[in-house]
Amino acid sequence: MLEFKTINPEQTIAIAKQLGQQVQAGDVLLLDGDLGAGKTTFTKGLAAGLGIERYVKSPTFTLIREYQDGRLPLYHMDVYRLEETGASDLGLEEYFDGNGVSVVEWSQFIAEELPSDYLTIHFNKDVRDDQVRTLVLEPHGAHYEALVRASFAD
Template identity: 40%
Template sequence: MEIIVDSLEDTINIGKNLGSLANPGDIVCITGDLGSGKTHFTKGLASGLGINCPITSPTFTIVNEYEGRLKLYHFDVYRVNDPDEIEAIGFDEYIFSDAVSVIEWANYIEELIPEEHIWVEIRKMPELGINFRKIIIQYYGDRYNYIKELG
């Protein structure tokens, strides 16, 4: 699925829609350049999970936890230099739980991502204007058939 947006609000709303559909154990991987909207997408996803507190990027702490309809683990692995670093914090215990896990900069630890996941790529589109983004969402694994069927 590919969507072109021209505002932060649209990016947040797409995340919110995905969050409203999320099930326990879902894993959402987000990639994109600096400033592309990864954290805004995550803010929307959190809103869709019923989380009403401020969502901040855990760049220096690696993971933030939030409570909502489902628990959310929000990872930012931008500063992770070696996948062993993320494993040392108990990454598997987080992502193989009943929480929804969102991983910003997931391409940095791609070898640790389970087969079944949602991959979101956010691309800037400066040729159309400063706020334009292309959001590409791909679903990997049968567990996400319920979303694929919704179109």
């Protein structure tokens, strides 16, 4: 586990950008945290690290947005709306098994569709300062341990 404290959105974006420069085809990142915790902000930085220049907008209403103008495709999902229904039938596995990088906000609502290995990033808001966040990177599987090491080697 690796932990970062950020004191503004730019710092969260900078961390995500480092990861975005190292992610590989087929990688799955799960972003977990409350409303407004910074999951979409982080995804903007990840996209920047992939060289994506298109504006990254929250997929809250569309479930998924795809960006094809970077080093790898980015599949950005926000499955908040699937809390009641789940995601069976939607074919999300095709994204997870695809050649892009999948980023999922609120992945707990599609737990049954997820692959066995992934990188979870937990976002925690500070109770005292609304600009402060703690990010905890938790890799599941050797591939994601190596990804975290490569991204944040100092």
